[in-house]
Amino acid sequence: xxxxxxxxxxxxxxxxxxxxxxxxxxxxxxxxxxxxxxxxxxxxxxxxxxxxxxxxxxxxxxxxxxxxxxxxxxxxxxxxxxxxxxxxxxxxxxxxxxxxxxxxxxxxxxxxxxxxxxxxxxxxxxxxxxxxxxxxxxxxxxxxxxxxxxxxxxxxxxxxxxxxxxxxxxxxxxxxxxxxxxxxxxxxxxxxxxxxxxxxxxxxxxxxxxxxxxxxxxxxxxxxxxxxxxxxxxxxxxxxxxxxxxxxxxxxxxxxxxxxxxxxx
Amino acid sequence: xxxxxxxxxxxxxxxxxxxxxxxxxxxxxxxxxxxxxxxxxxxxxxxxxxxxxxxxxxxxxxxxxxxxxxxxxxxxxxxxxxxxxxxxxxxxxxxxxxxxxxxxxxxxxxxxxxxxxxxxxxxxxxxxxxxxxxxxxxxxxxxxxxxxxxxxxxxxxxxxxxxxxxxxxxxxxxxxxxxxxxxxxxxxxxxxxxxxxxxxxxxxxxxxxxxxxxxxxxxxxxxxxxxxxxxxxxxxxxxxxxxxxxxxxxxxxxxxxxxxxxxxxxxxxxxxxxxxxxxxxxxxxxxxxxxxxxxxxxxxxxxxxxxxxxxxxxxxxxxxxxxxxxxxxxxxxxxxxxxxxxxxxxxxxxxxxxxxxxxxxxxxxxxxxxxxxxxxxxxxxxxxxxxxxxxxxxxxxxxxxxxxxxxxxxxxxxxxxxxxxxxxxxxxxxxxxxxxxxxxxxxxxxxxxxxxxxxxxxxxxxxxxxxxxxxxxxxxx
Numbered sequence: 001x002x003x004x005x006x007x008x009x010x011x012x013x014x015x016x017x018x019x020x021x022x023x024x025x026x027x028x029x030x031x032x033x034x035x036x037x038x039x040x041x042x043x044x045x046x047x048x049x050x051x052x053x054x055x056x057x058x059x060x061x062x063x064x065x066x067x068x069x070x071x072x073x074x075x076x077x078x079x080x081x082x083x084x085x086x087x088x089x090x091x092x093x094x095x096x097x098x099x100x101x102x103x104x105x106x107x108x109x110x111x112x113x114x115x116x117x118x119x120x121x122x123x124x125x126x127x128x129x130x131x132x133x134x135x136x137x138x139x140x141x142x143x144x145x146x147x148x149x150x151x152x153x154x155x156x157x158x159x160x161x162x163x164x165x166x167x168x169x170x171x172x173x174x175x176x177x178x179x180x181x182x183x184x185x186x187x188x189x190x191x192x193x194x195x196x197x198x199x200x201x202x203x204x205x206x207x208x209x210x211x212x213x214x215x216x217x218x219x220x221x222x223x224x225x226x227x228x229x230x231x232x233x234x235x236x237x238x239x240x241x242x243x244x245x246x247x248x249x250x251x252x253x254x255x256x257x258x259x260x261x262x263x264x265x
Numbered sequence: 266x267x268x269x270x271x272x273x274x275x276x277x278x279x280x281x282x283x284x285x286x287x288x289x290x291x292x293x294x295x296x297x298x299x300x301x302x303x304x305x306x307x308x309x310x311x312x313x314x315x316x317x318x319x320x321x322x323x324x325x326x327x328x329x330x331x332x333x334x335x336x337x338x339x340x341x342x343x344x345x346x347x348x349x350x351x352x353x354x355x356x357x358x359x360x361x362x363x364x365x366x367x368x369x370x371x372x373x374x375x376x377x378x379x380x381x382x383x384x385x386x387x388x389x390x391x392x393x394x395x396x397x398x399x400x401x402x403x404x405x406x407x408x409x410x411x412x413x414x415x416x417x418x419x420x421x422x423x424x425x426x427x428x429x430x431x432x433x434x435x436x437x438x439x440x441x442x443x444x445x446x447x448x449x450x451x452x453x454x455x456x457x458x459x460x461x462x463x464x465x466x467x468x469x470x471x472x473x474x475x476x477x478x479x480x481x482x483x484x485x486x487x488x489x490x491x492x493x494x495x496x497x498x499x500x501x502x503x504x505x506x507x508x509x510x511x512x513x514x515x516x517x518x519x520x521x522x523x524x525x526x527x528x529x530x531x532x533x534x535x536x537x538x539x540x541x542x543x544x545x546x547x548x549x550x551x552x553x554x555x556x557x558x559x560x561x562x563x564x565x566x567x568x569x570x571x572x573x574x575x576x577x578x579x580x581x582x583x584x585x586x587x588x589x590x591x592x593x594x595x596x597x598x599x600x601x602x603x604x605x606x607x608x609x610x611x612x613x614x615x616x617x618x619x620x621x622x623x624x625x626x627x628x629x630x631x632x633x634x635x636x637x638x639x640x641x642x643x644x645x646x647x648x649x650x651x652x653x654x655x656x657x658x659x660x661x662x663x664x665x666x667x668x669x670x671x672x673x674x675x676x677x678x679x680x681x682x683x684x685x686x687x688x689x690x691x692x693x694x695x696x697x698x699x700x701x702x703x704x705x706x707x708x709x710x711x712x713x714x715x716x717x718x719x720x721x722x723x724x725x726x727x728x729x730x731x732x733x734x735x736x737x738x739x740x741x742x
Contacts, residue, residue, distance in 0.1 A: 053507040054611040111451050129704040135609040137641040138678035139414045139463050142705040146459035167509030191369045226449030251707040
């Protein structure tokens with residue numbers, strides 16, 4: 001594991017290496033992956049700018065979420081993020097955003113796709129690019145940042161993030177369940193939720209009824225209206241996702257350098 | 266470009282005769298949207314009635330190498346539906362059906378040519394609405410909202426279109442029909458719908474969409490506050506946001522707008538009013554809504570407001586909204602043409618930015634009125650002028666660019682909700698480096714690596730657009 005302390009280090013290493021793995025180890029990443037140079041971005045952390053009156057923070061992507069929340073709280077702000085059962089409370093932003101990781105505040109505050117206003121990204125060539133802006137409302141150009149949230153690090157390396165924050169009094173509050181490791185997260189339409197919970201039976205660790213999300217152990221239900229995130233593997237079944245992910249990969253990372261094997265296309 | 270006779274014959278295999286508009290009137294009527302500075306006529310306008318017809322038209326355009334541009338109601342403010350290279354305009358005006366209303370899941374499936382407000386009207390009795398509310402919502406279409414990622418006064422609290430559209434049926438630039446997104450949002454994978462929303466019709470033509478429906482709030486209080494200076498109004502906005510209160514709407518109208526409202530509708534406001542601030546607080550708890558409004562009240566009074574009027578019942582509230590809703594229309598009294606800019610700045614910078622707007626307008630000797638989403642930091646300086654006068658047009662464009670540069674210097678954006686279109690193409694380079702723009706071009710090519718689907722929009726210096734630009738650029742060039 002190579003520790004990354006600065007953007008410059010990251011750019012140089014990425015440029016030189018043929019295969020690069022980044023983002024922290026996480027149970028919702030693929031467990032069997034081909035060899036690659038492993039980069040640990042967590043030393044590349046810290047807040048770059050806080051604008052409490054504009055409800056915006058600019059932060060390095062290696063920053064832990066708990067560290068960020070502590071700092072934001074001193075400015076009367078916070079992220080509407082409530083970690084899922086068993087989640088590392090100080091998970092780094094790059095990993096949470098790369099996986100578009102679900103959380104317990106989803107019912108009222110959606111998720112990373114809504115909060116990420118802009119990104120600084122290192123491309124496979126080592127080049128640094130920016131997308132989005134610090135403005136809370138912005139439609140200039142293509143929202144590449146939305147594409148990178150949930151792209152599992154396959155299209156670029158997220159180095160810095162511009163996030164929308166919330167006043168402390170507007171943050172969601174949930175009686176979070178105890179820290180049990182979970183194997184899957186499954187979401188469905190509200191009308192299917194009762195049946196989903198019933199079919200899962202004892203596999204349910206926490207049922208977030210307001211968001212129609214189940215956090216469970218074992219395997220998710222086979223049928224259902226929505227999606228599931230499963231520990232240890234990520235394969236795409238939707239042919240549209242598969243087709244356009246391949247096209248995206250061909251555009252952003254044609255040599256297949258970034259997070260090889262992370263997504264089975 | 267004259268439409269070839271063989272083309273008409275081929276198109277008549279796809280559409281009925283009444284679904285195809287040709288001739289001078291159609292060409293003139295569809296040569297621009299509500300951004301009227303730049304114009305170029307299409308060779309024909311198609312009015313498909315189904316996704317399948319749209320797909321057939323797009324495939325035909327690919328075979329014949331005809332550029333095509335989707336168009337909803339034509340209320341866009343940046344030239345997004347201008348057929349920049351001519352070709353075919355594919356109008357969604359006959360795609361107006363609501364296909365399914367799923368009240369238990371608070372979602373609705375509709376064709377994209379339906380007017381925004383009709384979505385809300387259809388579920389009002391169930392206590393729901395479609396939250397994005399652009400000022401043009403009585404006619405602006407769902408498809409146009411998707412293309413531009415439209416906002417509106419209430420998006421301060423409820424979010425823009427991307428927060429309310431979960432799945433899209435789209436005809437790709439090659440003519441394939443794909444389903445993007447999911448009725449169950451927040452999942453893993455690439456957010457393809459999220460990329461398409463706000464892409465200004467350049468990644469395909471959305472024909473149907475699942476939208477989420479938001480409960481109407483149980484309690485609403487609206488306040489209209491008159492200030493003796495614009496700065497007192499903008500500083501009140503910055504203080505309200507900084508207090509942690511997020512009203513449903515925070516809108517400012519300045520003296521230019523009030524003058525137009527007086528001329529058009531005889532509306533009167535307290536003597537000495539330089540700016541009106543409209544604040545709306547809503548929610549399910551009467552107590553919380555009242556407490557929020559008390560905070561607003563205290564801040565505005567500390568800023569020495571001249572008058573503060575509140576209303577809770579629907580009729581009285583709508584009366585307070587009159588100035589905001591009729592403001593832009595009233596400007597028609599001031600001059601033949603209006604260009605509305607759309608810069609965004611961090612909200613804390615509103616006071617100094619408004620000073621800049623007045624200074625720039627004065628230096629360029631152009632009339633300006635401001636009516637805007639203050640809570641989002643989303644400015645709408647409206648320059649009023651005569652677009653038959655080349656010198657005035659040039660001054661309007663130059664003043665606009667100066668204001669946009671300042672927005673970027675302050676950490677903002679050149680557009681908050683109107684889009685780049687053709688209007689702001691030349692300004693993209695102020696906000697993004699060549700490498701950043703290439704990064705966006707990579708994203709575009711995932712769906713569109715050709716030059717037929719709504720060409721010459723969003724990204725500057727596209728192939729075959731630069732030399733063509735002088736043909737659609739306005740009278741000043």
